[in-house]
Amino acid sequence: MDVFSPKERLQKTLSGETVDRPPVICPGGMMNAAIVDVMTKTGHLLPDAHHTSDKMSDLAYDVYENTGFENFGIPFCMTVEAEALGSSINFGSLECEPKIQKEVFPSVKDVTFLPDGTIANSSRAETVIQAIYLLSEKYPEIPAVGSLTGPISTAASIVDPMIFLKQLRREREAAHKVIDYVTEQLISYAKLMADNGAAAISIADPTATGEILGPKIFDEYAVYYLNKITDSVHELGVPVIVHICGDVRMVKPQLQKLHSKVLSVDAIVDLAMLKKELDNMPAMGNISTYLLEFGNADTVFKQAKHLLSKNIDILAPACGLSTSTPLNNITAFTSAIKEG
């Protein structure tokens, strides 16, 4: 019998308390574990499950039950926000996650500012919020993590990213205005997730990497707007996880400025080393998704034990999981952590 419920363990970990062992989670969004193996086993399928709260919560439960991850992580994509703000979406297939078909605006100067709450009140967001509500009511001991597309990535999903990236330098005022607008929209959406039972909010911002933006722009935009969302969610007493993709070598001092309760990083980063360099900042990660897909269960198990020995605070995949990841590799990962 476990001392803590999965929700208690995650919440205590996120508030810096000591627990029996670290939680092992998969936060949803870009990092979701709705793999083909699980879906074909249970019959709750994507892309259908993107669209109704019943199907979404059923699939989230299937993932929880089959993979051994100790949370519900929804939605299963990064398109909810951009669709609400006007971009067209390709919903993909069983194997392939949804993506932005076309960014709606060619430039930050062309953005139409929709009323606050446009994301939060959209039908896609309602599906997610309702699913969070259903899951957290029905399974109060399992944490439901609401996953959010970060402000830079959302902005780069409504404005042509190649133009957008230049405009971060060339049109700073207009770029800030757009990202601030997106940020406010994300905050009201995150608040609704929190109000409806989300135990944590996880923000992944794959366009906002040190490698793409460089330290100065990462600081000026990513850190500032990620913190703005984080602070607003923390005011509600709900902890925030931030995931930064890619190699973070260039932006270590900037990472230290993030207000999130835990920082999640990619497989390329030596997490134990990073923790040390960042004043023992709580860290989440970072089992290679490449290993999870192509490795065998034995190697995954050993790698999981290795991570566990490094005092990582929360164990999780390092990046987006491939939908063709074998289920027994994922269970090798989660069971290695759970047996301590």
Next chain:
Amino acid sequence: MGKTKDELYSEMSDAVVNMEEELSAQLSNEAVESGYDAFEAIDLGLAKGMEQAGRLFDDGEYFVPELLMCADALNAGVEILKPYIKTERQEKKHKIVIGVIAGDTHDIGKNLVKLMLSSAGFDVIDLGRDVPPSVFVERAVQENAKIIMISSLMTTTMDGMADVINILNEKGIRNEFKVAIGGGPVSRRFADQIGADGYSSNANQAIKMANELVGR
């Protein structure tokens, strides 16, 4: 007395490095008015600047936004000089078809590689994102391309890269093309595993790799 040709070329190079689109256009006009060879002005002026920008990118001084702005400055100059290039100077460019394999979410990396290769004198045909493996092969044949470049951002879609090579093998035309891959989750090891000819970890390195693949 005005500036010498070398001084002008050096200023053109600097304009590209410093991301100065208007200045690059203005200096390119100067080159035209001075009657300098347009091909040479691109080669020894603007393109040198882009090379320098690529080095700064490798060194972690420049990042994607800077590189994109340098490319804008380069293109502003090239647009002005292009009509003046004497036809005999237009060497036959090597063709590359490039695209993001089926299923991927965005294509920033691919666009960057395309831009760097174009600036380095390749004729790059962009197949866009979400390209099925068979289309890479069809278009490469149609365009008589030398290199097929495939990018992937997610491990989910990496199998598609191997499919491109399999299709080439099945059709018995594997030797007619060089296949190069890149993107976030892709590694040298994976490239070797699937039998790709080239791998590059970033956009600037891709130039060197492409040059090697065509034997330049």
